[in-house]
Amino acid sequence: GIQVEQSPPDLILQEGANSTLRCNFSDSVNNLQWFHQNPWGQLINLFYIPSGTKQNGRLSATTVATERYSLLYISSSQTTDSGVYFCALLLNTGFQKLVFGTGTRLLVSP
Amino acid sequence: GAGVSQTPSNKVTEKGKYVELRCDPISGHTALYWYRQSLGQGPEFLIYFQGTGAADDSGLPNDRFFAVRPEGSVSTLKIQRTERGDSAVYLCASSPTGAGGYTFGSGTRLTVV
Numbered sequence: 001g002i003q004v005e006q007s008p009p010d011l012i013l014q015e016g017a018n019s020t021l022r023c024n025f026s027d028s029v030n031n032l033q034w035f036h037q038n039p040w041g042q043l044i045n046l047f048y049i050p051s052g053t054k055q056n057g058r059l060s061a062t063t064v065a066t067e068r069y070s071l072l073y074i075s076s077s078q079t080t081d082s083g084v085y086f087c088a089l090l091l092n093t094g095f096q097k098l099v100f101g102t103g104t105r106l107l108v109s110p
Numbered sequence: 111g112a113g114v115s116q117t118p119s120n121k122v123t124e125k126g127k128y129v130e131l132r133c134d135p136i137s138g139h140t141a142l143y144w145y146r147q148s149l150g151q152g153p154e155f156l157i158y159f160q161g162t163g164a165a166d167d168s169g170l171p172n173d174r175f176f177a178v179r180p181e182g183s184v185s186t187l188k189i190q191r192t193e194r195g196d197s198a199v200y201l202c203a204s205s206p207t208g209a210g211g212y213t214f215g216s217g218t219r220l221t222v223v
């Protein structure tokens with residue numbers, strides 16, 4: 001089946017620092033999403049990004065589908081950014097089923 | 111409702127017991143999904159409903175797991191003869207049509223002792 005790998009697995013940042021999270025995938029896909037899972041377990045959709053670049057405040061994402069990777073940029077990190085970041089691929093199997101990556105656990109310290 | 115609601119938020123049960131986990135999706139969302147998240151892993155697909163019917167149950171690990179959505183709204187995930195390996199967070203999500211636009215609930219943390 002399709003493989004979705006994320007790096008780094010763990011990341012510790014000082015508040016205010018910038019970071020880049022990477023998602024590599026093994027096959028062509030219809031679409032890709034980035035999620036943030038907060039410390040209470042809630043999964044929040046950040047971006048729905050099949051290709052190109054999108055920005056939302058301090059966060060931006062870029063997907064290069066032909067090279068099978070996506071990047072999530074976090075600028076001026078805040079302690080509330082802590083949690084686990086997942087990329088998830090949308091497989092169009094008649095409905096859009098999500099295949100999640102391994103996740104990047106981020107801790108932003110004050 | 112305003113979001114996807116899951117109850118209970120935590121459930122501890124003894125090995126061999128039967129459990130039911132409930133998901134109340136966003137009103138009007140026809141698509142409903144169950145995922146399971148083990149410690150340190152990403153969520154894994156279990157089953158998808160479109161309306162009242164299970165359109166894809168290929169992710170259910172074995173026949174101890176079953177889910178229903180009798181009226182096309184609330185869904186119940188049922189686990190028989192629970193095992194310690196069933197311990198995980200069970201997540202529910204809904205979307206308007208099944209073509210993206212997912213909203214996840216906060217999950218039910220199941221612990222089998």
